[in-house]
Amino acid sequence: MFHWLEKNPFLFSVGVFLVIAFAGVITLIPSFAEASRPVIGTTPYSTLELAGRHVYIKNSCNACHSQLVRPFKSETDRYGDYSLSGEYAYDRPFLWGSKRTGPDLMRVGNYRTTEWHENHMMDPEALVPGSIMPGYKWMFTNLADIDTAYAEQITVTDFFGVPYNKAVPMKDGSTKTIFMGSTVEEARADALAEAKLVAADMKNQDVKDMVAKGQIPEIVAIIAYMNSLK
Amino acid sequence: MHTDADAFGFTVSGIFATWYYVGQRVLKVSMAESKFLMTLGKLHFILYVLGVAAAVISLFMGYTTSKEYAEFEWPIDIAIVIVWVMWGISIFGLIGIRREKSLYISVWYYIATFLGVAMLYLFNNMEIPTYFASGGHGDIMHSVSAYAGTNDALVQWWYGHNAVAFVFTVPIIAMIYYFLPKESGQAIYSYKLSLLSFWGLMFVYLWAGGHHLLFSTVPDWIQTMGSVFSIVLILPSWGSAINMLLTLKGEWQQVASSPLIKFLLLASTFYMFSTLEGPVQAVKSVNAIAHFTDWIPGHVHDGTLGWVGFMIIASIFHMAPRIFKRELYSKSLMTAQFWIQTLGIVFYFTSMWIAGITQGMMWRSHDEYGNLAYSFMDTVNVLHPYMILRGVGGTLFLIGVFMWAYNIYKTMSARPIEESELQSATPMGA
Numbered sequence: 001m002f003h004w005l006e007k008n009p010f011l012f013s014v015g016v017f018l019v020i021a022f023a024g025v026i027t028l029i030p031s032f033a034e035a036s037r038p039v040i041g042t043t044p045y046s047t048l049e050l051a052g053r054h055v056y057i058k059n060s061c062n063a064c065h066s067q068l069v070r071p072f073k074s075e076t077d078r079y080g081d082y083s084l085s086g087e088y089a090y091d092r093p094f095l096w097g098s099k100r101t102g103p104d105l106m107r108v109g110n111y112r113t114t115e116w117h118e119n120h121m122m123d124p125e126a127l128v129p130g131s132i133m134p135g136y137k138w139m140f141t142n143l144a145d146i147d148t149a150y151a152e153q154i155t156v157t158d159f160f161g162v163p164y165n166k167a168v169p170m171k172d173g174s175t176k177t178i179f180m181g182s183t184v185e186e187a188r189a190d191a192l193a194e195a196k197l198v199a200a201d202m203k204n205q206d207v208k209d210m211v212a213k214g215q216i217p218e219i220v221a222i223i224a225y226m227n228s229l230k
Numbered sequence: 231m232h233t234d235a236d237a238f239g240f241t242v243s244g245i246f247a248t249w250y251y252v253g254q255r256v257l258k259v260s261m262a263e264s265k266f267l268m269t270l271g272k273l274h275f276i277l278y279v280l281g282v283a284a285a286v287i288s289l290f291m292g293y294t295t296s297k298e299y300a301e302f303e304w305p306i307d308i309a310i311v312i313v314w315v316m317w318g319i320s321i322f323g324l325i326g327i328r329r330e331k332s333l334y335i336s337v338w339y340y341i342a343t344f345l346g347v348a349m350l351y352l353f354n355n356m357e358i359p360t361y362f363a364s365g366g367h368g369d370i371m372h373s374v375s376a377y378a379g380t381n382d383a384l385v386q387w388w389y390g391h392n393a394v395a396f397v398f399t400v401p402i403i404a405m406i407y408y409f410l411p412k413e414s415g416q417a418i419y420s421y422k423l424s425l426l427s428f429w430g431l432m433f434v435y436l437w438a439g440g441h442h443l444l445f446s447t448v449p450d451w452i453q454t455m456g457s458v459f460s461i462v463l464i465l466p467s468w469g470s471a472i473n474m475l476l477t478l479k480g481e482w483q484q485v486a487s488s489p490l491i492k493f494l495l496l497a498s499t500f501y502m503f504s505t506l507e508g509p510v511q512a513v514k515s516v517n518a519i520a521h522f523t524d525w526i527p528g529h530v531h532d533g534t535l536g537w538v539g540f541m542i543i544a545s546i547f548h549m550a551p552r553i554f555k556r557e558l559y560s561k562s563l564m565t566a567q568f569w570i571q572t573l574g575i576v577f578y579f580t581s582m583w584i585a586g587i588t589q590g591m592m593w594r595s596h597d598e599y600g601n602l603a604y605s606f607m608d609t610v611n612v613l614h615p616y617m618i619l620r621g622v623g624g625t626l627f628l629i630g631v632f633m634w635a636y637n638i639y640k641t642m643s644a645r646p647i648e649e650s651e652l653q654s655a656t657p658m659g660a
Contacts, residue, residue, distance in 0.1 A: 006333045009325045009341070016338075016432055017345050023436035023459075024353075024388055027452050054372075058292040066522055070445040074594040077602050085447035088379025093296050096383055096446065100522040103606045130607050148368030151360035155374050159358060184367055 039086030041171040044153075044162050044178045045228065048191040048198075048216070051149035052225025055218045056095070059136060066097035067106045067229070080107040090162060102133060109230040114201040117223045122204075136219075140207055144221035150187040153180045195220045198227075231289050236534060237299060237397050238310075239282050244542035245343065245401040246278065246317065251549050252336050252408045253321070257328035267323045274316040281309045293371050297386050299393045300354050304373045307355045314351070318344050335424050339404030342432060346396035354389035380447050391439035398534060400431070402501075402541045403470050409541075409548050410474055410494045413655060414484055419476035423469050430466030434459055441512035444521065453514070460512035467505035474498040489564040490656055493544035496572060500536025504529065519594070524613070525586025532579040535627055540571070543634055550641050551656050559640035561658035567633040574626030581619035588612060 005012050045053060056062070069075050071082040083106055088094055112120075119126065122140070124133040156162040157180065164180035181187030192211070198220050199211040210217050250271065254260055261268050285306050294301040302310065321344055325333070333341075356376035361368060377385050411418055418424060440448065440456020475498060478484065484491045507529050511520045520526060551558050558564070592612065595603040 003332065006338070007331050009322065009333060012333065012338070013341055013345060016342050017349070019429065019432045020342070020346050020436050021349060022433070024349075027437065027440065027455065028384060028388060057294060057296045060294065060296070062296055068446055070518070070521075072445070072518065072594065074596065074602065077596075078593075078606075083447050085380040088383075088447070091379045092377070092382065093375040094379050094382040094386070095296060098298065098442070098522070099524075099526065101610075128607060130611050132610060145369060148360065148372045151364035151368035151372065152374050154364035154367070155358055155360045158363065159376075160378070 037086055038089035038168075039084050040169050042087050042089055043168050043176055044090045044156075044164055045225070046178055046191075046194060047146060047149050047153060047180065047187050048144075048194040048221055048224045049228045050152060050225075051144040051146050051191065051216070052218075052221035052223070053095075054149060055139065055144060055222040056225060057093075059139075061105075062095045062097045064097075064099065064101035064133070065103065065105045066100050067104065068096040069104060069106050075104075079104045080110055090156075092156065092160075105226065105229060107230055109227045112226070114198055114223050114227065115203060117226055118202050118204060118207075118219065121219060121222075139218040139222060140204060142218045144191075144216045144218045146188050146191045146216060147184060149191075150181065150184055153187075191216060194224060198224050231286075233299060234285065234289065234301060237393070238285065241397055241401075241538055241542065242278075244405075244538075244545065245340075245397070246274070247549070248401075248405050248408075248542075248545050249317075249321070249340055251553070252404070253324050253340065256330065256334035256336055256408065257324055258330040259324060259328050261324070264323065264327060267320060267327075270316060270320055270323070274313065274320060277309070277316065278313050281306070281313050284309060288371070295355075295357065295373065295375065297354065297375075298390050300351070300386070300389060302355075303371045304355075304357055304359050305371065307351075307357075310351070314344070314348060318348070334408075335418070335428070336404040336408045338428055339400050339407065342428075343396050343401040343404070346392065346400065350389045350392050350396065354385055383443060383446065384448050384452070387442040388436070388439040391442055392436055394533075395431075395435040398538050399435075399467075402497075402538055403431075405541050405545050406470075406474055406494065406498060409545050410477055410498075413488070413490055413494065413544075413548055414478060414481055415655065416477050416479075416481055419473050419479065423473045427466045427469030427473065430469065431463075434463050434466060438463055438512070441517065444512075444514055444517045457512050457514055457517075460509045464505060464509050468502055471498045471502040471505070484655075488655060489561060489568050489658075490544055490547050492565075492568050493540045493547070496568075497537050497540035497544060500532060500540065500575075504533035504537055507532070519590035520586060521590075523586035523590045524582045524616070525590070528579045528582025528586055531582065532575060535571075535575045535578065539627075546634075546638060548656055550638050554642050555646045556641055556644045558656055558658040559637050559644060563633055563637050564658070567630045567637070570633070571627050571630035574623045574628075574630065577619055577623030577626065579623075581616040581623065585613050585616035585620070588616075 005015065067083075069079045069082045076082055116127065120128070121136045123135050124131040153162075153164060157164050164178055167175035167177050170176050179190060181190050192214060195211050195216045199208050202208060202220075202223075204219075207217055207219060211220060250261070261271055285302055288303060288306055289301060293303045295303060321340060325337070357373040358376065359370070359373045361370040361372065375382050407418065407424070410416075437455055437459035440452045440454075441460045442456075444453050444457065446453075475495070478491075478495065485495055510516055511525065511529060547558065547564065550556075589609050589612070592604045592609045597603045
């Protein structure tokens with residue numbers, strides 16, 4: 001029946017390609033624009049939050065923690081409102097995760113504080129007896145990479161029109177503007193100012209000293225990021 | 231790290247190795263006939279090994295895009311594309327100078343592997359290096375995904391699910407279509423069934439990615455399509471597997487006498503088992519419990535250990551004596567390895583089933599007042615015994631891998647024998 005095709009490698013390959021590409025074309029293209037529209041109240045990440053997000057990815061937090069609340073009562077009871085597509089409009093890459101070895105973090109900013117994170121990242125078992133999460137002590141000494149976060153902000157503004165320095169509508173009818181430095185020095189200063197606000201709520205003296213000297217440890221950035229998850 | 235080592239280190243090695251072995255035989259042509267192809271083949275090997283090394287180092291350094299099976303940052307992605315294109319030239323180059331005009335079934339599957347992975351990998355790894363885009367700020371290795379949020383998830387799982395298809399399924403079917411008939415001396419049971427399975431698999435597989443995103447924020451119709459096509463996928467999958475089992479029709483005594491046939495038979499059995507389990511998990515109501523739990527990695531492991539692992543192990547047991555012109559070192563060692571690894575896989579997936587379903591049920595249970603019945607920590611503590619059993623299963627499999635490596639090593643260093651390549655069953659020492 002298909003013997004002629006098996007003697008013609010070129011047509012055979014074209015045929016295979018069309019058959020496998022078909023499903024992708026049908027499922028991916030139609031809803032692309034729809035799914036990328038942000039919901040009201042969703043803002044881009046600030047420079048420090050974005051640097052914290054990079055710390056989150058670098059340490060593979062997403063391997064054990066999801067960021068996706070499914071529409072079941074048991075999940076909304078445990079984690080808060082179920083997720084909406086537009087809430088992820090500025091997530092590049094998405095961090096939904098595939099496995100909950102630990103709990104979901106989609107809205108962790110609603111119920112955990114800076115101080116809780118600080119103690120928990122140092123020694124999880126001290127706060128959650130029986131926890132199998134390791135401590136992330138190096139985040140208290142490693143410095144966050146602000147320049148790379150800034151480079152990413154420039155890139156997404158230029159290529160995808162992410163609204164930095166523009167008024168974004170909020171749920172209560174007001175607007176909010178997420179600032180992005182016009183030079184890398186300005187971005188560093190801006191991130192430091194935000195870091196100082198986070199460090200003010202922290203207890204670790206070494207971290208406070210570093211921030212006072214103008215350095216931003218990874219722990220400050222990742223806490224800023226986790227506080228922004230609401 | 232672990233999935234990448236398994237997919238791109240172990241499985242892709244197996245794919246390349248068996249292609250160079252099988253391709254030359256079913257096309258009745260030698261690489262040595264073309265100086266260009268021979269050089270390309272050697273270069274392909276060197277670059278592949280270097281690429282894998284670079285990938286491992288970059289992941290250890292914390293350079294990751296976080297996308298499953300596509301964690302590598304952009305410079306490694308470029309290296310992967312180059313290695314892949316070299317393999318493509320090698321495939322079509324060899325086909326170009328072939329003597330056997332009709333392409334054997336295995337070659338169909340190798341071609342599909344090449345095209346499928348090329349398409350998926352390119353689209354999923356669309357990323358912009360921020361260092362260049364921002365005029366030289368920050369880390370040169372860093373890049374940002376071209377897709378955001380829900381779209382990124384959709385593209386990722388269109389890729390992720392089908393990377394499993396085109397790395398862990400399609401090329402492995404190519405192997406079994408060659409090695410099982412060769413080893414058993416039996417002709418493939420049905421040509422029509424293999425035709426149906428091939429085109430069916432190509433068409434259906436790509437739809438099923440949506441089942442990773444059930445109850446997420448991707449559109450409902452995509453989720454439903456993912457579910458439905460996952461069920462339909464049983465047909466072509468079982469088509470191939472049944473074709474393999476029936477190839478042994480009338481020759482079942484070989485299963486008892488040859489450990490190599492045991493590996494091949496159990497590989498296709500695990501394939502049937504895994505391709506039934508997957509669709510069950512893709513049913514929406516089952517997925518509500520199974521998603522985010524240990525049942526999912528449990529499913530992955532009965533596929534990768536039982537099907538991919540056994541198939542590549544069997545392929546290398548078949549190829550090594552023929553390449554080195556030696557008898558396999560020990561049949562009894564091979565039989566012992568088979569039983570130890572089978573036991574390991576059974577421990578592994580049963581413990582993961584129980585763990586996953588337990589956890590899924592505990593997360594969703596409410597007490598009589600409508601409050602959540604268990605804290606998250608309760609659901610972590612309860613898994614402890616199952617994780618120990620999982621560890622035992624994994625250790626048994628690992629012991630088997632060392633036995634395999636030792637057996638192959640002793641085969642390579644043994645005294646050569648004079649044998650023509652035409653015999654079907656692999657010669658084995660005691």
